[in-house]
Every structure is written in C-alpha cells, then in structure tokens.
Amino acid sequence: MARILRSLSVDGVTVTIAFVIMVAYFAIASPFFLSGENIRNLLVEATPIALIAAGLTYVLLAGGIDLSVGGVLGLSAGVAYWGLLQGLPVGVVVLLGITVGAVVGVVNGLVISGLGVNDFIVTLATMSMSFGLLAVLASSVTLAGAASEEFSEIARGAIFAVPTPVIIAVVLLALLEVILIKTPFGRRVYAGGMNPRAAELAGVPVRRVRFEVYVISGAVAGLAGVIQASRLNSVQDGLGSGYELTAIAAAVLGGVSLTGGRGSVWRTVVGALFLVSLSRGLQLLGVDPLWFTIVTGLSIIAAIAFDRIMQRVAASRATSRETPAAPMPPASVSEMTRV
Amino acid sequence: MNQSARQVSLPDRLSALIAKPSGGAVVLLIAICVVMPLTQPSFLTPDNWGNIINQMVYVLLLAIGMTVVLISGGIDLSVGSILAISAAVMADTINQGRPFIVALLLALLAGAVFGAVNGLLITKLGLPDFVATLATLGIGQGIMFLWTKGFPFIGYMLEDYYVLAGRDRLFGFIGAPVLIAAAVALVIAAVLRATRLGRHTYAVGSNRDAARLSGISVSRVKITAYVISGLLAGLTGVLLAGRTTTVSATMGIGYEIQAIAAAVIGGALLSGGRGRVSGAIAGALLLTVTYNVINIAGVSATWQQVFLGAILLLAVIVDRLGTLAYQRSLSRARVRSTATLA
Numbered sequence: 162m163a164r165i166l167r168s169l170s171v172d173g174v175t176v177t178i179a180f181v182i183m184v185a186y187f188a189i190a191s192p193f194f195l196s197g198e199n200i201r202n203l204l205v206e207a208t209p210i211a212l213i214a215a216g217l218t219y220v221l222l223a224g225g226i227d228l229s230v231g232g233v234l235g236l237s238a239g240v241a242y243w244g245l246l247q248g249l250p251v252g253v254v255v256l257l258g259i260t261v262g263a264v265v266g267v268v269n270g271l272v273i274s275g276l277g278v279n280d281f282i283v284t285l286a287t288m289s290m291s292f293g294l295l296a297v298l299a300s301s302v303t304l305a306g307a308a309s310e311e312f313s314e315i316a317r318g319a320i321f322a323v324p325t326p327v328i329i330a331v332v333l334l335a336l337l338e339v340i341l342i343k344t345p346f347g348r349r350v351y352a353g354g355m356n357p358r359a360a361e362l363a364g365v366p367v368r369r370v371r372f373e374v375y376v377i378s379g380a381v382a383g384l385a386g387v388i389q390a391s392r393l394n395s396v397q398d399g400l401g402s403g404y405e406l407t408a409i410a411a412a413v414l415g416g417v418s419l420t421g422g423r424g425s426v427w428r429t430v431v432g433a434l435f436l437v438s439l440s441r442g443l444q445l446l447g448v449d450p451l452w453f454t455i456v457t458g459l460s461i462i463a464a465i466a467f468d469r470i471m472q473r474v475a476a477s478r479a480t481s482r483e484t485p486a487a488p489m490p491p492a493s494v495s496e497m498t499r500v
Numbered sequence: 501m502n503q504s505a506r507q508v509s510l511p512d513r514l515s516a517l518i519a520k521p522s523g524g525a526v527v528l529l530i531a532i533c534v535v536m537p538l539t540q541p542s543f544l545t546p547d548n549w550g551n552i553i554n555q556m557v558y559v560l561l562l563a564i565g566m567t568v569v570l571i572s573g574g575i576d577l578s579v580g581s582i583l584a585i586s587a588a589v590m591a592d593t594i595n596q597g598r599p600f601i602v603a604l605l606l607a608l609l610a611g612a613v614f615g616a617v618n619g620l621l622i623t624k625l626g627l628p629d630f631v632a633t634l635a636t637l638g639i640g641q642g643i644m645f646l647w648t649k650g651f652p653f654i655g656y657m658l659e660d661y662y663v664l665a666g667r668d669r670l671f672g673f674i675g676a677p678v679l680i681a682a683a684v685a686l687v688i689a690a691v692l693r694a695t696r697l698g699r700h701t702y703a704v705g706s707n708r709d710a711a712r713l714s715g716i717s718v719s720r721v722k723i724t725a726y727v728i729s730g731l732l733a734g735l736t737g738v739l740l741a742g743r744t745t746t747v748s749a750t751m752g753i754g755y756e757i758q759a760i761a762a763a764v765i766g767g768a769l770l771s772g773g774r775g776r777v778s779g780a781i782a783g784a785l786l787l788t789v790t791y792n793v794i795n796i797a798g799v800s801a802t803w804q805q806v807f808l809g810a811i812l813l814l815a816v817i818v819d820r821l822g823t824l825a826y827q828r829s830l831s832r833a834r835v836r837s838t839a840t841l842a
Contacts, residue, residue, distance in 0.1 A: 226630075272813065278820045279770045281575070281630065282760065286813035289757050293805030300802045406638045409631070419628050455642035458635040466625045 175467065176414050176428065180435045187442035194445055201324055205316065205392065207437040208330045209234060209385040211430050213404060214411040215337050216381030218429045219374040221412055222341070224354035224421030225273065227375060228284040228405050229265060230382045232291030235401030237261045237386030239295045242304045242396045251311040255387050262383020263376055265291060270375035274368045288405065296398045305395035316392035326388045333381070338426040350374060354421025403454065410461045411436055416468065436460065523822065525765045525782045525815065532789055540796050548792065550673030554666060556788035557677040561736045562755060563762035563780040564688050565729035570763055571692070572725040573705035573772025574629040578618060579733040579759050580752035581640025586611045586734035587741035587751060588644065591653035600660045604738060611734020612727050614640070619723030637756070644749045652748035656741075665742025677739045684732065689777035701725060706773025754805070761812040762787050764819075787811065 187194040213230040220227040241258030249257070265287055273280045298304070318325040341347035352360040353367040361367050390396050415432035417424025439460075440453045536543040562579050569576045586607040593603035614636070621632040662668075666675025692698040703711040704721045712718050736755075741747050764770065765786055766779025790811060791804060 272817060276817060276820050278816045282764060282770055282816050283813065285757060285760065286809040286816070288809070289754075289812065290806050290809030293803065293807075293809060296802045296805060297800070300800070403638070403641075406634055409634065413631065419631060449646065451642060451645040453642070454638040454645070458638035458642065461631060461635040462621060462625070462627065465627050465631065469626045 175471070176416065176431050176435055176464070180431055180438070183435065183442065184438060187438070187445065191442070191445045194442060197322070199441070199445075201319075201322075201327075203438060203441050204327045205324050206441065207433055208326045209389045209392075210404065210407055210411060210437060211334065211433040212330055212385040212388070213378075213382045214408040214429045214433045215334055215426045216378035217405075217408045218412050218415075218417055218424060218426055219337070219341070219350060220378045221417050221419060222354045222421060222424055223350045223371055223374040224357060225280040225371060225374065226284065226419070227269065227378045228281065229269060229288040229291060230378060230408055231401040231404030231406075232288040232295075233262045233265045233379055233382040233401075234386040234389060234404055235295045235396075235399070236265070236291040236298075237383035238390035238400055239298045239304055239386075239396045241387045242307065242390045243298060243302055245307045245309055245312055245390075246302065246304070251309065251315075254312065255315070255384075258387035258390070259380050259383040262386065263380040266376040266379020266382075269379065270372035273375065274371035292399070292402060295396075295400065299396065299398040304397070307394070312391055313394060314391075316388055326392070329384075329388070333384070334426055334430055337377075337381075341426060346370075346373075351422055354423075356422070406454070407436060407457055408433075410457050410464075413461050414464045416464075523767075525767075525779075525786045529782065529786050529789065532793060536793060536796075540793075543793070543796055546673070548796075550669075552785075552788050552792050553673065553678055554669075554675050555792075556784045557681045558736050558740050559755075559758050559762050559787055560681050560781060560784035561684060561732050561739075562759035563766065563784045564685060564777055565732035566759040566763040567766065567768045567775040567777065567780045568688065568692070568701065569629075569725045569729045570768040570770065571705045571772065571775040572701045572722050573708060574622065574722060574725060575633065575760070575770065576615075576618065576726060576729045576733075577630060577633040577756045578614070578637040578640060579729060579736075580755040581637050581644070582611050582614045582730050582733035582752075583737035583740065583755060584644050584747070584749075584752035585614065585640055586737035587747045588647060588653060590738050590741055591656040591747045594656040594658060594661070595653065600658050604664075607738050608731060608734045611737065612731045615727040615730020615733070616723060618730065619719075619726035622726070623719035623722050641749075641753070644751070648747075648749045650749070652746045654746050656747075657745050661742050665739060677743075680735070680739070684735070685777050685781060688728070692777065697721070697724065702773055704772075757808065757812070758787060761808060761815070764812070765815040767819075 184194075193199055213234055217227050217230055237258040240261045241254050244254045244257045245251070269280075269284055269287055272278050272283045314325065315329075316324075316326045320328060341350065349360070349365045349367075349370045352363070352365050353370045357367050386401070389400065393400075411432035412424065412429045413419065413432070414435055415424065415428030415430070417429055417432075436457060439456060440450065443452060443456070444450055533544075542548060562583070565579065566576060589610045590603050590607035593606050594600065618633055618636055621627050621636070622629050625632075627635075664676050666677045669675045670679075692701065700711070700716045700721050701724075703714070703716055704718050708718055711721075737752065740751070744751070762783035763775065763780050764783070766776070766781070766783030768775030768779060787808070790807060794804060794807060795801075
C-alpha cells in the first residue's frame with residue numbers, strides 16, 4: 162500500500178492513470194468514443210490547447226506565469242486571417258500569426274524580466290490588450306469567408322488518416338520536450354525556476370532565460386491561433402477567451418508546479434488530453450457542454466488538493482522511515498515544547 | 501540627515517512622488533484634468549462629473565474588496581463571477597415573489613459564501629490564491645451559463661430596486677449607489693486603519709510567517725479578506741443588476757481586471773502588505789475618467805479593453821520605475837550623508 166501511495170506521488174503518474182481509467186469508462190459507456198473519427202476529432206480539438214499549455218509550461222517551469230496565452234491565440238488567429246483576406250500567401254500568413262504571438266511574448270518578457278514588474282499583472286494587461294485588439298479588428302473587418310484551400314489544409318488535411326494539425330503538434334511538442342530535457346537551455350529553465358538565486362550564482366543568466374520563455378510561449382500560442390483560424394475558417398471576437406484557464410488546468414493536472422522548477426511538456430500534454438477527452442466524453446453521454454468550465458475548475462482544485470495530500474503522505478513516510486536525526490518538521494517542534 | 505533630505509533635487513522629488521503608492525495615478529489624473537478641457541470643453545461640466553461619479557461606483561466597490569485581499573497577500577480573480585451570481589440570486593428571488601429585502605440579503609449572503617469558499621480553498625486545501633480564484637471564476641461562469649440557459653433574467657425591477665439602483669439622485673447627481681459606496685469606503689478604511697483585524701491583515705500580507713509566529717491566525721485573516729471581497733462583489737452585482745435591468749450569463753466577465761487595475765494603480769502591492777482605500781478611490785477614478793475621455797473623444801467603445809490593458813501596464817511600469825528611482829536617490833542621499841559625517 163505504501164509503495165502504491167509513493168508511486169502515485171511521482172509527478173505525472175496520477176493524471177496518466179486517471180486518463181486511462183476515464184478513457185476506459187467512456188469506451189464502455191459509448192462505443193463511438195474509441196472510433197477512428199472520434200479520436201481524430203478529439204486530437205484536433207486538443208491541438209490548440211495542448212500547444213498553448215506546452216508554451217505555458219516553459220514559463221511555469223522558469224518560475225513565471227503567462228495569462229496572455231488565450232488572448233495571444235485569439236489575436237494571432239485574427240491577424241493571420243486578416244492577412245489571408247488581404248491575399249497574402251499561406252506561408253506568410255502562418256509566419257504572421259507566429260510573429261504576432263512572439264511580439265506579445267517579447268513585450269511580456271521585456272517588462273517582466275527587464276524591469277522586474279510582477280509577471281501576473283503584466284500578462285493580465287497584455288491579455289486584456291490582445292482581446293481588445295482582436296475585438297477592434299473583428300469589428301472593422303469580417304473575419305470569415307476566405308476561400309483558400311491551402312489554408313484550410315493546415316487544419317483539415319491528413320497524412321495517412323492522421324490530421325495535419327496533430328502531426329504539427331506532435332513534432333513541435335516532441336521538440337519542446339527534447340529541448341527541455343536534453344539541452345543546456347532546458348536545464349537553465351529548470352534551474353532558474355527551482356532556485357533563481359542559486360542558479361544566478363551558478364552562472365545561469367536567469368533574467369535572459371525568463372525573457373526567452375515568454376517569447377517561446379507567445380510564438381507557440383501564435384501558431385496555435387493560426388491552426389484554430391484554419392480549423393474554424395473564421396475568427397470571431399472573443400476567440401481564445403478562457404483558454405488560459407484550460408491551459409493552466411492542463412499544466413496543473415499534469416503535475417507542473419506553479420512555483421517553478423517541476424514538470425515537463427509531456428505531462429502537460431496528458432493533462433490537456435485528459436480535459437479535452439473529458440469534455441468530449443461527457444458530450445457523447447449527453448451532458449450539457451456548458452458543464453465544461455465547471456468541470457475544468459473543479460479538476461484544477463482536485464488536482465492540486467490531491468498533489469498536496471500526496472506530498473504530505475510521501476513526506477511523512479520519508480521522515481518516519483529515515484534516521485531520527487533528520488531535521489524535525491515544524492509540527493513536532495511544537496510537540497516538543499509542550500512536553 | 502535632515503540637511504541631505506533638503507538637498508534632494510527636483511527630479512528626485514518627482515520620482516519620490518510617483519514612488520508613493522498611488523502617486524502615479526494622481527499625477528495622471530491631474531494631467532488629464534488640465535489637458536482635456538482645452539480640447540473638449542464638455543469634460544469639466546457638472547453633468548459629466550456627475551456621470552463619472554455615478555459610473556465609478558461599481559469598479560470602486562470591487563477595487564476596495566480587491567485592495568483588502570491584496571493587502572492580505574492574496575488576489576481574487578473570481579469577483580466577476582461573484583457579481584453575476586449575486587445579481588442572478590437577487591433577480592431570481594424577486595421573480596419568485598419574495599420580498600425585496602429577502603432578495604437583497606440572500607444576494608449579499610451568496611457573495612459572502614462564495615468568498616468564504618475561496619478563502620477555505622486557499623487556507624485549508626493550500627491552493628495558491630490565483631489558482632483557487634481562477635478555478636472558482638470558471639466554475640461561477642459555468643453556473644451562470646447553466647442557470648440562465650441563454651435566457652437572461654428580466655422583469656425583476658421593483659420600485660424599491662429602482663431607488664436602490666440610483667434612479668433618484670440627491671442634488672441631481674448623487675444616486676443611492678454613490679452613498680453606499682462612500683459608506684463602504686469609510687467603513688473599510690476605518691477597519692484597515694483602526695482595528696486589530698486591519699493591522700493583522702497588513703501583518704499577514706507583509707510577512708506571513710512572522711505574523712503566524714506572533715500569534716495571528718493567518719487562515720482567519722485571509723478568509724475574512726476573501727469574505728469582504730465576496731460581499732462587496734455581491735453588493736456590486738445587486739447595484740449593477742438594478743442599473744442594467746437584465747442579468748445575462750456574460751454579466752461581470754472581465755471585471756476582475758478592472759478591479760485589480762484600480763487597486764494596483766491605487767498603490768496596492770501584489771506581494772501584499774501595502775494598499776489603501778484612498779488609493780482604490782484614485783485608481784477607480786482614473787479608470788472611469790479614462791473611459792469617459794475615450795467616449796467624449798469619440799473613440800469607438802471597442803477600444804476600451806485595449807486602453808484598460810495599456811493603462812494597467814503603464815501604471816505598473818511607472819510604479820516600478822518610480823520605486824527604482826526612489827531607491828537610487830535614497831542610496832545616493834545615504835552616500836552623501838555618510839560623506840558629510842566623515
């Protein structure tokens with residue numbers, strides 16, 4: 162029993178188990194759930210969320226927060242679609258979307274890491290500005306009705322029955338994971354988030370890394386926006402609102418620490434898949450899709466509460482097993498004074 | 501030391517003013533009030549200022565609650581959802597034929613309970629403040645969508661409600677919401693300044709561990725702060741529903757940003773331990789005046805959100821630059837004073 166508890170407290174294990182159980186349940190409850198078509202739709206639906214959550218994971222690992230990812234997704238989608246309506250070639254349109262995202266990321270990074278302003282408030286402000294600019298754009302141009310086969314192919318095409326956006330996402334997510342695990346840059350991201358002062362003393366340019374993760378997060382959210390624009394073949398005012406909640410939920414479900422230094426891209430992706438399958442499965446069972454935000458919110462609370470409890474269990478087991486000379490937790494100090 | 505303080509140069513003094521909590525907001529407000537009348541004469545009319553004062557009430561009430569939470573070292577992202585749910589409780593209870601006062605009390609209670617849930621999630625389950633309230637923001641929005649099912653609440657306006665919502669105006673421009681907001685501001689300012697709860701709130705926000713070790717119940721202080729924020733958000737919902745005369749599922753979305761912006765512009769620190777009701781008033785006034793200016797200048801309302809974000813960003817940058825410059829001038833003064841001593 163103790164061993165099971167301990168393995169559950171290993172990051173990412175719980176959400177993977179929960180994911181498998183949930184898929185099994187939905188597969189039994191609705192035979193359609195595991196059909197090729199449903200899986201394809203589910204993966205395409207999960208792509209933008211998984212992408213922005215992966216970018217957000219970089220920021221979280223470095224010890225920051227990025228609330229602007231949803232706004233960036235919406236604005237990039239809008240600007241990219243506007244570019245398409247202007248008759249720009251598809252390659253330029255994609256680059257335009259990514260650039261818009263990267264620019265917002267640069268603004269975030271400069272203000273947060275250059276001036277040392279609170280990351281939370283800065284990305285809240287850029288989120289508001291991004292949604293505002295999308296609203297302004299959408300009110301002056303009708304962002305719909307571009308008849309570009311090439312652009313639609315980004316989200317609707319398929320190679321050997323695997324949808325193109327899924328291939329793009331898998332390649333990019335794998336790349337992001339490899340950079341994080343295998344490169345010096347990735348280790349700097351972890352180090353800066355785990356203990357900024359120690360990392361600084363060890364020669365890690367913590368502030369530059371902070372800047373870079375915001376640019377990465379912005380650019381990835383920009384690409385997610387382009388994919389979303391292609392999938393919907395239109396962009397409406399308010400696209401992307403609430404996505405930051407889902408992205409944070411995905412990261413938290415995957416066991417990414419909000420204080421930095423703990424987590425990885427694949428775990429976040431499992432978290433994103435969990436959330437999207439949950440909503441899709443509930444829809445198949447006839448549950449009102451309006452429940453989705455409630456379920457997302459509740460799963461954030463449940464995931465963190467569960468994580469806390471597991472950590473406490475693991476910590477108490479570790480201290481009771483090890484030598485009594487180990488430093489006492491604060492609770493036992495008060496017990497000693499009482500004696 | 502006194503002598504060196506007198507030698508501080510003008511730029512240093514200006515940065516010291518901006519470095520003061522809410523100093524930046526006051527400077528910007530004065531600048532707007534000086535420049536605007538030159539181009540738009542209608543800006544300084546009593547009618548326009550009557551509008552500004554009646555409009556700022558909602559942001560102000562939220563900003564006061566947010567300030568209390570920020571002082572305690574937390575943040576409340578769920579105020580928009582609380583506002584909407586309280587408004588819905590109010591409308592639904594009246595539509596069920598219950599007395600006005602019952603509806604009012606239930607709506608306020610709903611806000612306080614929502615705030616208490618936030619506080620319990622944060623202190624008892626150990627969720628980070630912004631995650632807990634982000635989650636309850638989403639949950640509240642979901643509840644609103646499920647509750648209304650796309651049909652907004654209407655037809656709940658009783659005679660009493662019109663009065664409460666500010667239809668009749670004292671001296672032609674002070675509606676009931678303004679009086680309520682003024683009373684709330686006075687009470688909260690007094691609590692923060694002159695009571696033990698107020699001192700404890702500052703203590704918990706500036707150094708949680710020190711506060712705990714000196715015998716303050718951190719959980720109780722934090723839960724109280726969230727209950728105050730929830731209660732004021734509920735009150736805002738009641739007043740706002742009286743003005744809009746419909747309660748839809750999207751009511752209150754984005755209000756948390758305005759509340760945080762007003763509080764932060766007013767000098768509340770996100771890291772806790774600093775903030776004042778007078779600052780929240782300055783912040784709410786600056787935001788409302790800015791919207792007013794945008795309106796008068798004929799800029800489309802869709803730009804509002806962009807400006808809101810820009811003002812918030814500008815405010816925190818100016819605040820940060822001011823603090824940095826002030827610290828630098830302080831250390832320069834210290835160097836100078838040690839030099840004279842030597």
